[in-house]
Each structure stands twice: as structure tokens, then as C-alpha cells.
Amino acid sequence: MATAAAHQAYGTTEDTADTGAYERAFDAAVAADERIEPRDWMPDAYRATLVRQMAQHAHSEIIGMQPEANWITRAPSLRRKAILMAKVQDEAGHGLYLYSAAETLGTSRDELLDKLHSGRQKYSSIFNYPTLTWADVGAIGWLVDGAAITNQVPLCRCSYGPYARAMVRICKEESFHQRQGYELLLALGRGTPEQHAMAQDAVNRWWWPSLMMFGPPDDESAHSAQSMTWKIKRHSNDELRQRFVDICVPQAESLGLTLPDPDLRWNEERGHYDFGPIDWTEFKEVLKGNGPCNEQRLTQRRRAHEEGAWVRESAAAYAARHTSRTDGASKPGETGATRA
Amino acid sequence: MTNTDWPLWEVFVRSRRGLSHTHAGSLHAPDAEFALRNARDLYTRRGEGVSIWVVPSSAITASSPDEKDPFFEPAADKPYRHPTFYEIPEGVKHL
Numbered sequence: 001m002a003t004a005a006a007h008q009a010y011g012t013t014e015d016t017a018d019t020g021a022y023e024r025a026f027d028a029a030v031a032a033d034e035r036i037e038p039r040d041w042m043p044d045a046y047r048a049t050l051v052r053q054m055a056q057h058a059h060s061e062i063i064g065m066q067p068e069a070n071w072i073t074r075a076p077s078l079r080r081k082a083i084l085m086a087k088v089q090d091e092a093g094h095g096l097y098l099y100s101a102a103e104t105l106g107t108s109r110d111e112l113l114d115k116l117h118s119g120r121q122k123y124s125s126i127f128n129y130p131t132l133t134w135a136d137v138g139a140i141g142w143l144v145d146g147a148a149i150t151n152q153v154p155l156c157r158c159s160y161g162p163y164a165r166a167m168v169r170i171c172k173e174e175s176f177h178q179r180q181g182y183e184l185l186l187a188l189g190r191g192t193p194e195q196h197a198m199a200q201d202a203v204n205r206w207w208w209p210s211l212m213m214f215g216p217p218d219d220e221s222a223h224s225a226q227s228m229t230w231k232i233k234r235h236s237n238d239e240l241r242q243r244f245v246d247i248c249v250p251q252a253e254s255l256g257l258t259l260p261d262p263d264l265r266w267n268e269e270r271g272h273y274d275f276g277p278i279d280w281t282e283f284k285e286v287l288k289g290n291g292p293c294n295e296q297r298l299t300q301r302r303r304a305h306e307e308g309a310w311v312r313e314s315a316a317a318y319a320a321r322h323t324s325r326t327d328g329a330s331k332p333g334e335t336g337a338t339r340a
Numbered sequence: 341m342t343n344t345d346w347p348l349w350e351v352f353v354r355s356r357r358g359l360s361h362t363h364a365g366s367l368h369a370p371d372a373e374f375a376l377r378n379a380r381d382l383y384t385r386r387g388e389g390v391s392i393w394v395v396p397s398s399a400i401t402a403s404s405p406d407e408k409d410p411f412f413e414p415a416a417d418k419p420y421r422h423p424t425f426y427e428i429p430e431g432v433k434h435l
Binding site: 037039040041086089090093096097100101103108109110165166169173312315316318319322323 | 348370386
């Protein structure tokens with residue numbers, strides 16, 4: 001029996017005659033480091049976890065366009081402006097890769113966007129902080145994208161095939177994002193005393209929120225253990241956070257900037273940098289919606305969606321008329337652009 | 341909130357001449373022309389391709405993962421289709 005649509009999700013547990021055998025096959029595939037593909041049987045909870053994580057990830061990419069787009073019109077040179085536009089466009093692209101990957105699990109684009117707009121699905125709380133100066137564009141590239149890369153590189157080996165493939169593509173592109181941010185801060189750091197101070201101020205404000213991007217400490221992380229068993233996640237939050245701190249300290253030294261943590265020092269015994277306590281109260285408050293920009297980000301997203309409605313509608317109307325005129329068929333996508 | 345249910349398209353990209361098109365991902369678009377343009381913007385921002393195909397996802401017929409074993413089984417017991425099946429005396433060249 002062949003089934004239409006390569007992406008069509010496989011039935012849920014209720015539809016299957018012998019769940020036990022399917023579950024054993026799934027567990028064996030995960031244990032053998034094989035990838036799970038869209039139409040394979042998978043536990044409902046695995047599917048739900050992936051939808052939640054991938055949706056949140058996709059939402060973060062498109063909400064993340066806002067704080068940086070804030071500076072496009074005020075970029076200090078054409079070079080910086082072109083770079084920033086390319087970066088913001090990449091973030092849109094990353095969102096689209098991830099939405100497509102999430103849709104292979106049986107959810108729809110409209111459903112995902114509705115859940116973002118109504119606050120039922122979240123995005124990374126880092127984007128609820130404001131970009132107050134031009135140096136923030138550099139700090140976001142270096143620290144926020146740097147933390148994202150540290151989180152995302154292991155996701156390239158995630159057990160769910162479409163998610164892993166999307167992450168491979170994203171990680172390749174993120175590297176440019178981080179380097180442009182670092183270069184921007186370097187230019188400011190070597191500039192006038194005012195420029196140096198502006199760079200330092202941006203790093204001071206973005207450092208701690210960047211460390212929070214790795215999520216709560218391991219002993220308080222609700223989903224970690226199960227995600228590790230399913231190989232959606234490969235390293236714990238604290239492990240990745242430590243890796244990021246170790247990477248950043250020498251990079252900050254090369255920038256001639258300091259990290260705002262008096263407890264930051266090399267621990268010979270552990271072979272890692274020790275760092276001070278993170279203010280998890282702030283993290284929880286921002287997560288709850290009480291960050292500086294939560295309201296602004298969602299309002300702007302909803303407005304962009306509503307104001308784009310006429311574009312979507314006219315494109316659909318054009319497509320319908322064009323299709324019926326060319327071949328009389330009402331089926332979408334038969335205008336023959338796929339010739340080799 | 342207004343949504344428009346644009347169909348899903350699968351995107352295949354030829355990375356350079358001499359290679360076949362490879363599946364890159366999927367996207368939504370109202371028609372084939374827009375699907376091609378969106379695919380260009382989404383999957384070839386860094387010169388990843390010299391040619392793109394877009395195919396409506398609904399037009400793809402896929403084998404079922406459920407019967408993967410019986411479906412592919414006929415190939416499993418025919419080792420003589422592989423060159424390594426054959427024993428050739430040592431020293432025989434170009435074979």
C-alpha cells in the first residue's frame with residue numbers, strides 16, 4: 001500500500017494494532033542512533049515534545065528579527081546596513097526551515113502562528129530585552145547568537161530527522177551572525193572612549209540574559225531527562241552553559257571588554273571558569289510576560305501578520321485565477337514549473 | 341486573525357551542473373511561480389543552487405514505513421547482485 005504525501009503524519013497510538021512492537025522498533029532505532037522520520041511511528045509524547053520545542057524555536061527566530069531590525073535604518077555605514085539586513089533575513093529563513101520541519105509532525109503553519117499570537121506557545125525570553133544602542137547589535141551577534149550556536153550544534157544530531165537537517169542548515173548560517181557581531185564590537189572597542197563605553201555597556205546588559213538562554217539549572221529543568229533519553233537533547237543545560245562561558249572569557253579579553261561577573265575566574269581543578277549565581281527570578285518574570293518588551297514584541301508580530309493579510313489574500317486570488325485560466329484545473333501547483 | 345491556507349511545496353535544488361536535484365526542504369506558496377521565488381529566497385541565499393524544482397507535496401506518493409521490510413525484502417536475498425559476491429583468483433587485474 002502506498003500513501004500519498006511524504007509528510008503525512010503516521011497515525012497516533014490509538015490507530016495502531018500492536019503498539020508494543022512499534023514502540024520497541026522506535027526505542028531500538030533511537031538507541032542505535034538512527035533518525036526518526038516523519039511517517040515512522042513515534043510515541044505521542046515524543047511528537048508533542050518535538051512540536052513544543054520546534055515551535056518555540058521557530059517563533060524565537062521570527063520574533064528575534066525585531067530587536068535587530070530596530071537598528072537597520074540607523075546602521076552607521078552601508079556595509080553594516082547590508083550585513084544587518086542579510087542577518088535579519090536569515091532569521092526569517094531559519095524560522096521558515098523550522099516551521100516546515102514542525103509541520104512534518106502533523107501540525108499546520110496557521111495553527112503554529114495562531115498559538116504564538118495568542119501566547120499559547122512561547123519564544124526565547126532573550127528577545128524580550130530591548131536594543132538600546134547600536135552596540136547591542138554587536139552584543140546580540142556575539143553573545144546571543146553565540147549561545148544559540150552552543151545550544152544548536154548538538155541539535156544537528158537530534159533523533160528527529162527533519163529537525164536535525166534544519167539545524168545543520170541553520171548552524172552553517174549562524175556562524176556569519178556571530179562573527180559579524182564580534183567584528184562590530186571589536187570596531188567599537190578600538191574606537192573612541194565613548195564607543196568603547198557603549199560596547200561595554202551592551203555586553204554588561206546582554207551577558208546574564210545570554211547565560212539564561214540555556215534554560216534552568218539541570219535539577220529544575222522539567223523536560224531535560226526525557227529529552228536526553230529520546231536523544232532530542234544531547235547535553236544538559238548546565239553543561240552547555242559552562243561550555244559557553246569557557247568560550248566567551250578569552251573572546252572578551254581579545255575584545256578588550258570585561259564580562260560583568262566579579263566571581264568569574266579560572267578553576268584549575270575543574271578545568272573550567274567558575275561564574276557567579278544567575279538571577280533566576282528575573283528569568284521567570286520575563287518568561288511570565290513581565291520582561292521589558294514582551295508586550296511590544298507580540299503586538300508588533302500580530303500587527304505584521306494582520307497587515308500582511310491583503311498580500312496573502314491577493315496572492316491566493318491571483319494563483320486561483322491564473323491556474324484556472326491556464327489549464328482549467330482548480331488544483332494548485334499545476335503550472336508546470338518543474339521541468340528538468 | 342486572517343490566515344490563508346497556501347499549499348505546501350517540496351523544494352529540490354541542483355547545487356551545481358553535473359549533479360542531480362536534491363531535496364532541500366519545503367515551503368508554502370499560493371502557486372508554482374511563487375513557490376519558485378520563495379524557494380530561491382529561502383534555500384539559495386548563498387549560491388547553493390543553479391536550478392530549482394518545486395513539487396506540490398500532495399503530488400508525492402510515498403512508500404509506507406509500516407511495510408518497509410516486506411517492500412524492500414526482494415533485494416535482501418540477492419547478494420549476487422554485488423561485485424563482492426564473486427571470487428576471483430589473486431593477481432587477475434582490471435576486474
